[in-house]
Amino acid sequence: MSETLPSEAQPAPPTAAEPGRDDRNISGVPIRLDGVTKRYPGQDVPAVDDVTLEIAAGETVMFVGPSGCGKTTLLKMINRLIEPTGGRIHLGDEDVTDQDPDRLRRRIGYVIQAGGLFPHMTVATNIGLVPKMLKWDDARVAARVDELLDLVGLDPDQYRDRYPRELSGGQQQRVGVARALAADPPVLLMDEPFGAVDPITRQRLQDELIRIQEELGKTIVFVTHDFDEAVKLGDRIVVFDVGARVVQYDTPERILADPAEEYVADFVGAGATLKQLTLTRVGDVDLLQPTTATVGSDAAAAVAAAQAAGDDYVVVLDRRGRPISWPTLAELTRSPTIPDTVDERLPVVGMRSTLNDALDTMLAASQGGVVVTGRRESLAGVMAVETVMAAIQRTRSGAAG
Numbered sequence: 476m477s478e479t480l481p482s483e484a485q486p487a488p489p490t491a492a493e494p495g496r497d498d499r500n501i502s503g504v505p506i507r508l509d510g511v512t513k514r515y516p517g518q519d520v521p522a523v524d525d526v527t528l529e530i531a532a533g534e535t536v537m538f539v540g541p542s543g544c545g546k547t548t549l550l551k552m553i554n555r556l557i558e559p560t561g562g563r564i565h566l567g568d569e570d571v572t573d574q575d576p577d578r579l580r581r582r583i584g585y586v587i588q589a590g591g592l593f594p595h596m597t598v599a600t601n602i603g604l605v606p607k608m609l610k611w612d613d614a615r616v617a618a619r620v621d622e623l624l625d626l627v628g629l630d631p632d633q634y635r636d637r638y639p640r641e642l643s644g645g646q647q648q649r650v651g652v653a654r655a656l657a658a659d660p661p662v663l664l665m666d667e668p669f670g671a672v673d674p675i676t677r678q679r680l681q682d683e684l685i686r687i688q689e690e691l692g693k694t695i696v697f698v699t700h701d702f703d704e705a706v707k708l709g710d711r712i713v714v715f716d717v718g719a720r721v722v723q724y725d726t727p728e729r730i731l732a733d734p735a736e737e738y739v740a741d742f743v744g745a746g747a748t749l750k751q752l753t754l755t756r757v758g759d760v761d762l763l764q765p766t767t768a769t770v771g772s773d774a775a776a777a778v779a780a781a782q783a784a785g786d787d788y789v790v791v792l793d794r795r796g797r798p799i800s801w802p803t804l805a806e807l808t809r810s811p812t813i814p815d816t817v818d819e820r821l822p823v824v825g826m827r828s829t830l831n832d833a834l835d836t837m838l839a840a841s842q843g844g845v846v847v848t849g850r851r852e853s854l855a856g857v858m859a860v861e862t863v864m865a866a867i868q869r870t871r872s873g874a875a876g
């Protein structure tokens with residue numbers, strides 16, 4: 476066996492069978508890159524130099540590394556938007572290096588920044604492109620479009636006939652993900668998909684991707700500049716240096732705990748303690764259960780209930796149980812019933828958000844806590860900034876001991 480390994484050290488190929496992950500639904504296939512090289516015309520040194528890498532089925536693998544190190548070139552060789560100048564690429568058991576690129580791309584979803592949607596086509600037409608190319612009948616395409624809009628959290632009735640310009644950046648990105656998933660490809664390539672949206676929207680899109688991936692188990696290769704994003708989304712991270720040299724290929728936990736080289740330590744950054752917050756999900760910590768009141772109910776009763784519970788605010792829920800504001804008791808005494816005013820600045824995170832996301836959201840809203848939502852945006856609880864601080868304390872004392 477060992478004589479088949481290339482001379483320089485390559486990371487041990489991962490196996491899909493991680494402890495505790497066997498129950499996951501996997502629809503992806505493994506990707507194997509074998510000595511893959513790209514030399515652009517006129518370049519002295521290859522942009523990607525003899526890269527050997529194995530990506531396990533159903534894993535999300537994040538590509539990080541300095542600008543120009545070859546991440547995008549390597550990614551685009553997988554679906555042959557860029558032709559390799561050397562090496563072999565396998566999807567599952569199949570060598571696809573010489574396969575017709577159009578055929579190959581139907582098996583590989585591709586998501587780029589800002590969704591890459593066609594501006595003159597409706598959302599439905601954009602999503603249905605590949606199924607139409609595959610000659611699905613209209614009814615099947617329409618049903619698939621609605622199913623995918625649902626999957627990415629957009630109401631089909633509201634969004635299917637809109638044009639991309641009638642969507643927010645985050646919504647466009649969701650449609651981009653839906654389009655990439657349309658023909659149910661086993662592999663998804665994502666090139667800085669969330670780079671162009673604001674931090675809070677990015678955080679929600681990341682949470683959605685985690686949820687979708689839990690459901691579908693695709694093999695995802697994801698290029699990012701944001702190390703926190705890599706830690707949050709990745710089952711594994713590949714840290715590259717110039718020429719797409721693989722410096723470290725490991726789980727986020729192990730890269731944070733034990734960076735392979737000084738270069739990786741620098742890349743991980745001095746804020747490694749804070750980055751540990753990216754490893755903890757909001758759903759992993761104990762949430763506070765605040766006093767709640769539904770829109771239109773008696774305000775005095777809500778105030779009394781909050782006082783009895785020792786709360787100085789009430790979380791107001793709409794008729795579907797979704798939090799819309801968290802007025803103080805003083806604010807509530809001004810009206811006889813609970814108002815239906817939606818607080819646009821209400822800091823909200825999901826159960827899959829990280830403690831780092833929660834902290835960012837609190838800081839952005841200048842609030843000492845966040846409202847946490849669970850299924851169908853219903854209230855799951857409230858997290859106070861003290862919970863984040865306690866997690867930082869624990870990490871620090873863990874590191875010191």
Ligand SMILES: Nc1ncnc2c1ncn2[C@@H]1O[C@H](COP(=O)(O)OP(=O)(O)OP(=O)(O)O)[C@@H](O)[C@H]1O
Pocket residue numbers: 515516518522540541542543544545546547548549
């Ligand atoms: N079409 C091209 N022709 C010539 N050189 C190219 C071409 N595309 C990329 N390069 C060069 O190849 C190297 C790798 O580029 P690539 O875009 O893959 O890096 P990257 O790691 O994705 O960078 P970034 O993080 O800045 O997006 C760079 O030096 C770049 O200048």
